[in-house]
Amino acid sequence: MAAPNVRSISSFSRNISVVSSPQIPGLKSGPNGTAFISSGIRDLDRILGGGYPLGSLVMVMEDPEAPHHMDLLRTFMSQGLVNNQPLLYASPSKDPKGFLGTLPHPASSKEDKPTAPDPDQGESLRIAWQYRKYLENQKNAIDDYSNDFDMRKPLERQFLSGRPIDCVSLLDSSDLSIAQDHCATFLSKFPRLCGILSYLISITLSSFESIKFVGHTYGANCAQAQFFLHLSYTSKLNCPFFLKNLCIVSHRNSSNIASIGRIAIQSFCSPLCEYSEKESDMLSFIRLLKSMLMVSNAVAIVTFPPSLLSPSSSKRLQHMADTLLSIKAIPDGDKELEKLLTGYKVINGFLNIHKVARINTQVPVILEAKTFSMSLKKRRFLALECLNQAPVDGSSGTSYGTSGSCSSKSGALDF
Amino acid sequence: MAESIFRKLRDGGEEGELAPALTIEETVASPFGLDVSGYLLTNLSSSILAGKSSSQGLVLITFSRSPSFYLQLLKQKGIVVSSSSKWIRILDCYTDPLGWIDQSSTSFSEGSSLIKLHKCVSDLKKLFSSIIEAGRELVGTGKTRFCVAIDSVNELLRHSAMPLVSGLLTDLRSHAQISSVFWSLNTDLHQEKVTNALEYISTMKANLEPLCPSSDGQRNALENLFSVHQDFGKGRFHVRFKLRKGRVRVMSEEYHVDQSGINFSPISSVDTVIAATKSLLPKASYLDLLFNYLVCVSCYNVISCS
Numbered sequence: 230m231a232a233p234n235v236r237s238i239s240s241f242s243r244n245i246s247v248v249s250s251p252q253i254p255g256l257k258s259g260p261n262g263t264a265f266i267s268s269g270i271r272d273l274d275r276i277l278g279g280g281y282p283l284g285s286l287v288m289v290m291e292d293p294e295a296p297h298h299m300d301l302l303r304t305f306m307s308q309g310l311v312n313n314q315p316l317l318y319a320s321p322s323k324d325p326k327g328f329l330g331t332l333p334h335p336a337s338s339k340e341d342k343p344t345a346p347d348p349d350q351g352e353s354l355r356i357a358w359q360y361r362k363y364l365e366n367q368k369n370a371i372d373d374y375s376n377d378f379d380m381r382k383p384l385e386r387q388f389l390s391g392r393p394i395d396c397v398s399l400l401d402s403s404d405l406s407i408a409q410d411h412c413a414t415f416l417s418k419f420p421r422l423c424g425i426l427s428y429l430i431s432i433t434l435s436s437f438e439s440i441k442f443v444g445h446t447y448g449a450n451c452a453q454a455q456f457f458l459h460l461s462y463t464s465k466l467n468c469p470f471f472l473k474n475l476c477i478v479s480h481r482n483s484s485n486i487a488s489i490g491r492i493a494i495q496s497f498c499s500p501l502c503e504y505s506e507k508e509s510d511m512l513s514f515i516r517l518l519k520s521m522l523m524v525s526n527a528v529a530i531v532t533f534p535p536s537l538l539s540p541s542s543s544k545r546l547q548h549m550a551d552t553l554l555s556i557k558a559i560p561d562g563d564k565e566l567e568k569l570l571t572g573y574k575v576i577n578g579f580l581n582i583h584k585v586a587r588i589n590t591q592v593p594v595i596l597e598a599k600t601f602s603m604s605l606k607k608r609r610f611l612a613l614e615c616l617n618q619a620p621v622d623g624s625s626g627t628s629y630g631t632s633g634s635c636s637s638k639s640g641a642l643d644f
Numbered sequence: 645m646a647e648s649i650f651r652k653l654r655d656g657g658e659e660g661e662l663a664p665a666l667t668i669e670e671t672v673a674s675p676f677g678l679d680v681s682g683y684l685l686t687n688l689s690s691s692i693l694a695g696k697s698s699s700q701g702l703v704l705i706t707f708s709r710s711p712s713f714y715l716q717l718l719k720q721k722g723i724v725v726s727s728s729s730k731w732i733r734i735l736d737c738y739t740d741p742l743g744w745i746d747q748s749s750t751s752f753s754e755g756s757s758l759i760k761l762h763k764c765v766s767d768l769k770k771l772f773s774s775i776i777e778a779g780r781e782l783v784g785t786g787k788t789r790f791c792v793a794i795d796s797v798n799e800l801l802r803h804s805a806m807p808l809v810s811g812l813l814t815d816l817r818s819h820a821q822i823s824s825v826f827w828s829l830n831t832d833l834h835q836e837k838v839t840n841a842l843e844y845i846s847t848m849k850a851n852l853e854p855l856c857p858s859s860d861g862q863r864n865a866l867e868n869l870f871s872v873h874q875d876f877g878k879g880r881f882h883v884r885f886k887l888r889k890g891r892v893r894v895m896s897e898e899y900h901v902d903q904s905g906i907n908f909s910p911i912s913s914v915d916t917v918i919a920a921t922k923s924l925l926p927k928a929s930y931l932d933l934l935f936n937y938l939v940c941v942s943c944y945n946v947i948s949c950s
Contacts, residue, residue: 500841
């Protein structure tokens with residue numbers, strides 16, 4: 230397979246290529262043959278090492294007291310629509326399409342952007358000449374890949390009309406069969422030739438017309454749940470019956486990817502859904518979704534409130550995630566916290582990163598910090614920042630099993 | 645803070661938003677959820693009658709107490725409710741929730757328009773339409789709003805599954821004519837995820853913490869029982885408000901229940917709770933220490949004498 234057109238990257242290297250693929254906007258090559266799509270929040274992309282890897286499952290643990298998981302979903306969906314990536318959205322509301330009206334619009338002018346490295350202003354901003362070209366390339370690359378979103382401005386109609394958007398209400402069925410069918414149909418449009426042997430059979434038989442067979446198989450308990458088997462018969466070949474093995478390694482070379490899909494499922498275990506008491510069904514659905522994603526060029530983000538599940542089911546869902554995030558509310562008017570944190574007044578909540586997806590590698594990511602504050606810069610742009618605190622004792626790291634429903638202010642902060 | 649909760653319920657939500665919803669959590673050790681509901685009910689009724697509320701009517705759904713109890717409660721607070729009252733309707737789900745009684749007795753229905761007997765608690769769609777119908781009798785079908793009070797959802801959860809109850813409460817919140825909703829729940833009767841689910845769909849959560857912790861499995865049970873009896877009816881009232889920006893406001897005050905009802909006061913001092921707990925636990929340990937000391941001294945005396 231042709232190597233990606235970037236400087237060689239080893240798994241020990243921290244530098245990740247910033248050059249996006251010129252063929253597909255919104256896609257970036259990463260280390261170990263992976264490809265990333267943007268989360269819609271530049272700070273989060275940077276923290277996660279590039280974005281969400283294709284084929285991964287992102288799970289966000291909600292805090293019932295804070296709605297910030299909706300901002301993560303909104304930016305994810307808006308980024309997909311801006312990059313013209315098909316979208317499937319499922320939520321426990323009667324009219325999921327209404328949520329599309331709350332999606333944010335990308336910041337357009339330079340004045341709107343929170344950070345504007347402008348290499349054109351040569352006199353006011355002194356950048357050495359040899360770096361100007363780099364900045365220009367980076368700026369262009371970033372614009373194709375990710376955007377800053379103005380949370381106050383709704384997404385314009387041009388990004389919504391005529392785009393392949395599928396909205397599903399999770400209230401429609403008493404079990405998850407409708408959602409399952411929608412996901413399967415959606416993901417079948419973004420197949421990835423996966424790491425199994427695929428056979429191409431050619432038979433020269435003049436009396437036969439061309440036959441195509443496409444098979445779908447779902448295995449709830451096995452890793453690879455969906456594959457295509459394509460058999461074609463052609464009468465043009467004069468060679469005898471033979472088997473041709475095509476062994477394709479699991480490399481997501483961007484040149485092989487035709488299109489990318491995004492799935493957003495909001496409040497998966499909402500108490501409004503009839504299936505919310507059937508925990509085994511919910512676990513099976515997520516397991517199936519994960520296995521379908523592994524053989525698709527798509528990313529799914531699922532938000533769920535862990536306090537509404539039994540501890541064992543919550544733990545299982547967390548284990549199934551490739552990337553695991555959690556949201557925590559911040560108490561208002563807390564004077565002790567105000568003394569502890571700088572910028573307390575502008576912080577709207579906390580984002581904890583428990584797990585970062587690592588594909589095709591055994592090397593884990595060790596983040597410098599796991600807790601970030603969520604705030605709105607200029608009251609518009611979502612920003613994630615490391616927490617700045619005065620030196621105190623007693624801050625212990627959290628395991629992702631306990632932070633979902635944590636309400637104490639000191640035990641959950643991890644610096 | 646009970647006053648803050650009352651103001652939020654009185655003012656209701658803004659147009660286009662879901663109505664504010666309050667969950668009052670009581671426990672076996674502090675079973676005063678209905679007292680808090682009664683407190684909010686009387687205050688809301690006063691504000692509706694005075695014209696200071698964003699809503700112009702109140703629909704009360706009774707599950708755990710009879711309608712006459714609430715009429716008596718309002719009367720004690722100086723609010724007289726008659727059959728011609730046009731600001732309140734009561735849906736009686738207490739008398740015959742499952743429709744076992746064939747004929748409704750006329751003794752408790754003071755005017756058929758004020759109190760309506762609801763016989764099918766397990767059919768939540770019918771209950772929802774009854775609530776909306778009762779509300780529209782008060783305020784009409786325009787933009788005027790009414791508030792809804794459910795005295796207890798324990799009985800609802802007994803007859804229906806959690807998703808249906810959540811659906812009912814969310815439908816109430818989503819209705820354009822409902823300004824606010826509140827209900828009470830005994831957390832000891834349900835699984836934790838049921839309590840969490842109700843907290844998930846509400847915007848305010850109030851819970852009652854008793855002054856003294858429960859004294860299970862301790863020695864000197866009679867002594868503890870006396871202390872528990874003395875301190876029963878007192879404790880802390882904690883409220884969590886979900887704010888729009890995604891922040892949470894936590895407030896606390898003390899409550900005290902007596903013959904006249906429940907009263908709230910700011911937290912006097914931190915030591916009162918500590919002193920109360922000390923009255924139970926350290927007494928036993930001081931006695932033990934004293935006993936052990938006396939035993940040691942007597943043994944020493946015996947040994948030294950022998």
